[in-house]
Amino acid sequence: MSDTGLPSGGSIFTSLPDVLFIPEFVFGGLVWTLIASTSVTAANPLGWIMFVSIFCFFMTTLWFFIFLTGKNKSSIWPNLDVGYHATAALFYLSASVLLAYVTTQLKAQSSSSVEFFRIYQLFIAAVVMAFFTTFLYCIHAILSAFRRMSS
Known part of the structure; x- marks a missing residue:
């Protein structure tokens, strides 16, 4: 094993960008959760949005436990760290834009029912969370790239 400059164990809770695992x-x-609580119609891209959110949730969980257990000491891990977080940021960006589009299309179908308004509010909250998650993954990828270049 070589020293990769990547933290492991409890030090991931005190180092940037690894402290971003928790908000991610x-x-x-x-x-x-917000997308899963709405209804999915055949003609919209909620399937991709669900795939991205579930994939990134589980991959970030896996990544977190790899770092927590110290299995990230091989020399390839700094590159994998940058690659994963850049890919997750790109995936989330595409999902966020699609989700914003679906939300605007939903608004165009405006209805005065209470159920419609509840679903519309869930979509708005999901759009905000998706763009914020995109931002977190972007920051994580950038800081990981700086860490890789400095080690």
């Missing part, structure tokens, strides 16, 4: 879990999980 929380806000990514919120996107997943």
Whole structure:
């Protein structure tokens, strides 16, 4: 094993960008939950949005436990760290834009029912959480890239 400059164990809770794992879990999980609580119609891209949120949630969980257990000491891990977080940021960006589009289309169908308004509010909350999660993954990817270049 070589020293990769990557933290492991409890030090991931005190180092940037690894402290971002927790908000990535929380806000990514919120996107997943908010979308899952709405209805899916055949003609919209909610399937992709659900895939991205579930995939990133589980991969970030796996990544978190790899770092927590110290299994990230091989020399390839800094590159994998940057690659994963950049890919997650790109996935979340595409999902966020699609979700914003679906939400605007939903608004165009405006209805005065209480159920419609509740679903519309869930979509708005999901859009906000998706863009915030995109931001977190972008920051994590950038800080991981800086860490990789400095090690």
